[in-house]
Amino acid sequence: MTTRDWATTTLGRVVDFYAGGSLPEGQPYEGQDDGYFLMKVSDMNLPGNESVIGRCISWSKSPGARSATCPAGAVVIPKRGGAIGTNKKRLVTRPTVLDPNLMAIRPHADEVDLGFLYQWFATFDLASIATGSSVPQLNKQDLAPLPFPLPSLEEQRRIAEILGRADELRTKRRKTLTQLDHLANSIFLDLFDTPHTNRRNLTVRTLGEVAKLKSGAFLPSSQMASDGKYAVLGGNGVSGYHNEYMFKERMLVIGRVGAYCGCVHVSPPRAWVTDNALYVSELDSSVTINYLAHALKHANLNQYASQSGQPLISGSRIYPAPIVVPPAHLQQQFDDHIYAVEAHREKSLTNLKKLDALFASLQERTFGNTVFS
Structure with a gap:
């Protein structure tokens, strides 16, 4: 029918x-x-x-x-x-x-x-x-x-069961992604703790001692495209796509203004960093980009934001943030764990996109002439 x-x-x-x-x-x-x-x-x-x-x-x-x-x-x-x-x-x-x-x-x-x-x-x-x-x-x-x-009640129940099962699979996949995010955080705390407790008595340095920051470049929203090849990163992570890129390599990006002030992301290769974010332009050899990104998530960077008007941070404001600097072999061990978690996450994300597409197709086939959007 x-x-x-x-x-x-x-x-x-x-x-x-x-x-x-x-x-x-x-x-x-x-x-x-x-x-x-x-x-x-x-x-x-x-x-x-x-x-x-x-x-x-x-x-x-x-x-x-x-x-x-x-x-x-x-x-x-x-x-x-x-x-x-x-x-x-x-x-x-x-x-x-x-x-x-x-x-x-x-x-x-x-x-x-x-x-x-x-x-x-x-x-x-x-x-x-x-x-x-x-x-x-x-x-x-x-x-x-x-x-x-x-349609008949029998047909309604059949449709609800099919769509419900597909939706349940999507929900389970989203939960898996959330659990993977928590897993990365748990691994970090288990290996390194935080500067405030530092139960492992690791070296503590400031952010300014291990990295230098610069502001990204303005990119008009009119230049963004849903079918662009390269990711555009601002304070809230990937905010769109573009057909050009600022950096070929992965970059550590920090939101610097508004609600996303202090949020930390690592960009994919070939991405554009906008002017509402800071990026790490120089990184000391004592830390890796993956390690520093997770360390900064525990540094509560928004506490350094300006208190008047819209929250705002700059490199100079957050340079005093304390960072635990563990030995290189422990950072490498952490990186290996994170690469494994990220590989699993990418696979789960790909599967979720496929499930989303399947669910949308089922919806369209079922309610195609009654969709309000």
Whole structure:
């Protein structure tokens, strides 16, 4: 069966809407299996809540007299402000009280499968149907008229299972990438510790003694291209691509302004470093680039930022940062570990990209004529 064979209705005819409201006084959620989650937009970002809300910061024995309770088996979305632009959709599988920035959509069980509804919601951009000029808003009136495909319940469940399995594989791959990032950090601390505790009594020098820094070069956003050959690095890592490069070799890059002040990255070969980042122009032979990059992640470089206006660091500001300098053989041992971790990470990242492409293809084949984006 294709989407052209499906009946179509409006979303409002086959679901119920639940608007958020005032949350009752709660207490920390510590695994209680009864009562109510007290859900805020921020709870969507908790680890483990990428698809299904398995925990919230707060919980309550009762929903409260003036609250808006969402029953189990619904899709929750942000309905107010900038959170709409994050385009998050989550499943709730237990009774949940929603704050005023959230709303829930619960399917009529005799007509719509919950998993099918969730996968359908994943196919369009919430911001494209939001109203309001200064503060975006979503409400029942925006969602209810949307055309909704209505294959048989059996077909809905089959589709939800296929897409759900593909999405689960993507989630597992993302968790693997996160674990690999934690592994690199654990290896560093196990081998070297930090300058503040220095339990291994290693030599401590300042950043200025082992490296010299320069600012990257301005690159107009108009010169960026999604199909460019070379990475462009700023304070937040790779921010785009370009058809030219500043450096042939890998560079250690440090964000120098704004929210990414003090963030540390190692660029791929043939990359452009923008002027909102610093790069290591000279490196003492006593440290390797991989080692120094991880050492700087523990140096809390943003503590050296200017305190007036937008946070800003410069080479001279962060040169006093203390750096543990271990013997060369220990740094080489660390580099060997990191190369192994990075090789595994690259393989996992490649597999994730393939899974993302497969998932997008399945979505398009399933909901191709109902996608809102």
